Amino acid sequence: MQELSAKDGREVVLRTPRWEDLDDLLELINSLVDEGAEIYKDEKTSRDEEIDWLSEVLARLERGLTLLLIAEVDGRVIASSDISLQKGYKKHVGVVGIVAKGGFRDLGIGTAIMRVMLEQAQRMGLKVLTLSAFAGNRHALHVYEKVGFVQTGLIPKKHLKEGKYIDEVIMTRLLEQGCHGEL
Numbered sequence: 001m002q003e004l005s006a007k008d009g010r011e012v013v014l015r016t017p018r019w020e021d022l023d024d025l026l027e028l029i030n031s032l033v034d035e036g037a038e039i040y041k042d043e044k045t046s047r048d049e050e051i052d053w054l055s056e057v058l059a060r061l062e063r064g065l066t067l068l069l070i071a072e073v074d075g076r077v078i079a080s081s082d083i084s085l086q087k088g089y090k091k092h093v094g095v096v097g098i099v100a101k102g103g104f105r106d107l108g109i110g111t112a113i114m115r116v117m118l119e120q121a122q123r124m125g126l127k128v129l130t131l132s133a134f135a136g137n138r139h140a141l142h143v144y145e146k147v148g149f150v151q152t153g154l155i156p157k158k159h160l161k162e163g164k165y166i167d168e169v170i171m172t173r174l175l176e177q178g179c180h181g182e183l
Helices: 019-035 047-062 109-123 138-146
Strands: 002-005 011-015 066-073 076-085 093-100 128-134 150-161 164-174
Touching: 002 109, 011 109, 019 047, 019 076, 019 093, 047 066, 066 109, 076 109, 093 109, 109 128, 109 138, 128 138, 138 164
Parallel strands: 093 128
Antiparallel strands: 002 011, 011 066, 066 076, 076 093, 128 164, 150 164
16 A cells, blocks of 8 residues: 655555465564553454454455554564444544554654554545543554644543553544534
8 A cells, every 4th residue: 555664764565454464463463462562452362363353354344344554564564553433423433543563663654654544534534533542652642643633531540450550541633624623
């Protein structure tokens, strides 16, 4: 879908996933669990679980119900981002998420992915994007703010990680001026 250069000079390819990405995607999510990254998963994913997840994602992609992009460096998946479409009275809203492997942060990759996701969300006709993040995940919050998200909510003590409560930050980005109200 798009190629870019990371701040360290490595070439990054952004594209939709394929079945061949299964093992890389599994390694990505499990490396984040091992790292103790501030993500919503606290246990490793089995290969069977990843097969189920990827088959569902590919089916939803084919039906236009979601968007998932992966970032690839040297033929390996190092990040992914998705937009889940809402239904009913919220069908103009997308929920976005992103993860990046350790060693590939602070290279501009996350910001570039988020910019592409914003463009794609507009092409999909979405008017509002929302996301949630751990309050202590300053790196992610900085990336989101850089691309125009603003904090619109906070859920105190939503997560209990290693005996400590962590607030959840809710952020929103309006995609066009036609939305009523200012953030």
